[in-house]
Amino acid sequence: MKYLLLINAGELDLTGGAVGCEPEDWMRFDKEITEAGVVVASESLADLVTQTRVQVANDGQRTVTDGPFAETREVLGGFYVIDVPDLDVALDWAAKCPGSRAGGSVVVRPVAEFPGA
């Protein structure tokens, strides 16, 4: 079963890194989860200020806006899609992920399964 792990950063330090987790923590985690052979896809996202929103109205008019910039402290910073037997295993990986520490959180969401797909 596939699960999406959405990594929300908590408090950020002056250089934009999450407080209390070093790049080595991320590298160690990425190595562990990759070697476990469960990763389907993973990316870390560029800084929030680079984000752009697109909406298309009913008349086909396209609107492009800078942002949006979340007002909450939690910001989506990256994701993993993993393929594991059940939710408990997915939760274990989420708990190991450095993004779940230092005020951050990892939201675990099952990927929908369609019959015949």
Add this chain to the structure above:
Amino acid sequence: MTMDQVEAVFREERGRLLAALARRFGDLDLAEEVAAEAIETALVRWPVDGVPPNPGGWLMTTARRKAVDRLRRDQVYAAKLAILQVDADRAEPTRPGGEFPDDRLELFFTCAHPALAPEDRGALTLRCLAGLSTPEVARAFLVPAATMAKRIVRAKAKIRDARIPFRVPSKDELPERLPGVLQVIYSVFTEGYAASSGPYLQRLDLAEEAIRLARILHGLLPAEREVAGLLALMLLVHARRDARTGPDGQVVLLEDQDRSRWDHDQITEGRALVVSALTGGPAGPYAVQAAIAAVHDEAPTFASTDWPQIVALYDVLSALDGSPVIALNRAAAIAFRDGPEAALTLLDSLSGEPRLRDYHPYALARADLLDRLERRTEAIAAYEQALTLAGSDPERVHIRARLTALKDI
């Protein structure tokens, strides 16, 4: 076998049947449907053919056949079944006498899984393990049956779609997961002990369901001392049920209870369990609370209660669980050991706790201490606050009576 006996068998067997089917097919909905169908079939066949020598095994075989039939008809499940069937056949140990394995422990952990909404865990546990129907569960939680049905459907859908597993946590996960299961059972009990609303102070059926669930869990995990502690706590508190309300359902406080009406067999059973819960390592919070209940139950009169012992146990408990509710109960015990003045100081130091702001026992305890210190105006204000917060009708009647007595002075 009479119909009542048959129904008692089904009530007991249903949880085991459901657990075994849920684990085998990974789908609680399917398990419930085929378990119900198997029971219906039994109700038709047994009166004619006689009760089979192994009723549980018969129900399991019948339900499993129905599940396989249904899955074969259902294209969506067909591929899944092939995998599950292979896994299940590989995992299934053969038992002497055709008995099927007891998978209820798996089901306990699934129903109390932290990924489910806290209010759904108790509902699901009562539905799946205590064998209550959805309308019965709805009555237990005082919500409309339709609301409860939706909640149960939602919880079961999450188990299926997020694939919450049917498994017993490993030894090193157990300390993290077992308290959640105990919390579910204890919350059913506390709702039965002091109903949060409605015409009755106590709801004995709920308290008894909680005890029944704890007995099952204790049977499945006999070495887990906190399970024994929880069962002991509930037995030792439930033993006072008949003395806790008067003839018209009114509140009778511990100090006024007729102790000859306590259930002494239950006290004996609870005390034996407390001993095992406290032996063999540091005590857990349920074991300590059970010990406190045991000290109360052992006192022949309220006046002879061993308050220093109770305060000492509350000191141990506070170190394990810093919740303000425990601090409140500790202060109430201090009132009897050191007098109301000391206790009031402690209570006032808790006034900033958000969890106590709308908790009527806090206002009531303050009112009682102020009353004993003859600070009448403040006592009246505290009773009035308790009155606006109290849940069940008998509790409100009790507070009103205290208010009337005070205002008449």
